[in-house]
Amino acid sequence: MLKGKSILLGVTGSISAYKICNLASMLKKLHADIHVIMTKNATNFVNPITFETLTGNKCIVDTFDRDFEFNVEHIALAKKCDIYMVAPASYNVIGKIANGIADDMLTSTMAAFTKTRIIAPAMNTNMYENPILQDNLEKLRKYGFEIIDASCGYLACGDTGRGKLPSEEELLNRILYHVLYPHDLENKNILITAGPTQEAIDPVRYITNHSSGKMGYAIANKAYLRGANVTLISGSVNVKAIKGINVIDVKSAKDMYEAVKDNYKNNDIVIMSAAVADYTPKDYSDNKIKKNDNDMSIELERTCDILKFLGENKKENQIVVGFSMETENLVDNSKKKLIKKNCDMICANSLNSNKTGFKADTNQITLIKKNDIKELPFDTKENLAMMILDEIKNL
Numbered sequence: 001m002l003k004g005k006s007i008l009l010g011v012t013g014s015i016s017a018y019k020i021c022n023l024a025s026m027l028k029k030l031h032a033d034i035h036v037i038m039t040k041n042a043t044n045f046v047n048p049i050t051f052e053t054l055t056g057n058k059c060i061v062d063t064f065d066r067d068f069e070f071n072v073e074h075i076a077l078a079k080k081c082d083i084y085m086v087a088p089a090s091y092n093v094i095g096k097i098a099n100g101i102a103d104d105m106l107t108s109t110m111a112a113f114t115k116t117r118i119i120a121p122a123m124n125t126n127m128y129e130n131p132i133l134q135d136n137l138e139k140l141r142k143y144g145f146e147i148i149d150a151s152c153g154y155l156a157c158g159d160t161g162r163g164k165l166p167s168e169e170e171l172l173n174r175i176l177y178h179v180l181y182p183h184d185l186e187n188k189n190i191l192i193t194a195g196p197t198q199e200a201i202d203p204v205r206y207i208t209n210h211s212s213g214k215m216g217y218a219i220a221n222k223a224y225l226r227g228a229n230v231t232l233i234s235g236s237v238n239v240k241a242i243k244g245i246n247v248i249d250v251k252s253a254k255d256m257y258e259a260v261k262d263n264y265k266n267n268d269i270v271i272m273s274a275a276v277a278d279y280t281p282k283d284y285s286d287n288k289i290k291k292n293d294n295d296m297s298i299e300l301e302r303t304c305d306i307l308k309f310l311g312e313n314k315k316e317n318q319i320v321v322g323f324s325m326e327t328e329n330l331v332d333n334s335k336k337k338l339i340k341k342n343c344d345m346i347c348a349n350s351l352n353s354n355k356t357g358f359k360a361d362t363n364q365i366t367l368i369k370k371n372d373i374k375e376l377p378f379d380t381k382e383n384l385a386m387m388i389l390d391e392i393k394n395l
């Protein structure tokens with residue numbers, strides 16, 4: 001995934017430096033070439049040998065390291081690497097970078113670095129909220145640095161508040177955002193729905209389906225990494241969206257319809273990958289329905305067809321894409337949906353194997369357009385998400 005990409009990590013003195021070992025390992029698994037520069041203080045928390053073992057490259061600590069080509073190395077790394085992330089970034093190092101001080105390898109390399117620069121602060125809450133630090137961060141933003149806001153939580157110093165280094169996944173996603181794909185969907189607003197809906201019967205029970213949301217989330221995450229502004233309207237799922245995606249949580253088909261209605265107009269592309277219930281209980285019982293000795297039945301009424309609504313109310317140049325889940329006559333039935341719901345494309349998935357459909361990580365998809373049918377290869381949902389976005393881009 002990251003073959004041919006060189007990532008530079010700057011590590012300063014904070015207990016959260018341990019997280020960067022995991023980040024380096026995650027990057028290595030994606031085949032990145034990783035270089036690490038540590039401040040002297042950082043070596044009190046993590047040994048440089050840890051990074052050397054994880055990355056296979058020398059970890060640089062001091063500009064005046066006699067065992068190394070010290071005088072040119074910071075320029076060489078600044079030229080070689082595609083991105084430079086300082087995480088955790090201490091109060092002190094942020095102050096230095098913001099004020100043009102370059103007195104060690106980490107800060108000197110930053111002074112010479114001209115590509116994407118990311119700073120992820122981590123420190124005690126009072127230090128983080130200190131207006132001097134906030135001014136320095138503002139100054140760095142002004143100079144084009146990306147700042148990753150510290151998270152809230154229990155800090156190593158015993159305080160609870162803002163100042164935590166975000167998770168390794170979040171740091172990795174920021175790196176991936178910048179280096180993984182060209183931003184060919186930049187300035188595109190994309191609305192995606194994903195996951196199942198839940199139709200409540202009473203406070204205890206509901207009707208739902210097996211949708212895991214994996215396909216919709218894969219599309220949302222890939223679209224985001226390709227530079228799009230993504231809004232994701234999601235039913236209850238156990239998959240995660242990348243931070244930066246605007247997630248709107250919903251439960252029922254009606255909630256999803258309302259959320260789509262509120263948001264679709266501002267979007268260039270709308271993708272309905274959610275498994276929306278076609279029927280909902282006609283009456284909701286405020287109290288738990290008690291059993292008796294008889295059988296029972298629940299009267300159901302139709303929900304609104306959200307995709308059909310989108311097809312009928314399409315904005316100029318808006319692209320509407322639907323999904324179709326079938327167990328028989330996949331192409332014919334999906335074609336009918338394409339026409340009936342006035343969409344530009346239907347992604348038809350067959351449910352005929354346990355390697356495709358709801359819970360699987362892989363899928364088999366056929367793309368159906370008015371005058372064209374294209375069978376995509378059997379692949380992971382991640383890869384299929386890329387292919388679906390490529391096809392939408394060409395619509």
Ligand code: CTP
Nearest residue numbers: 272274276277278304305306307322323324325
């Ligand atoms: N869909 C929708 N609103 C509904 C039901 C479905 O927007 N109330 C959308 C789905 O998100 C999907 C497409 O319509 O993009 C097709 O869904 P699918 O369940 O395959 O088909 P249905 O239209 O529900 O028809 P059927 O159940 O007869 O297959």
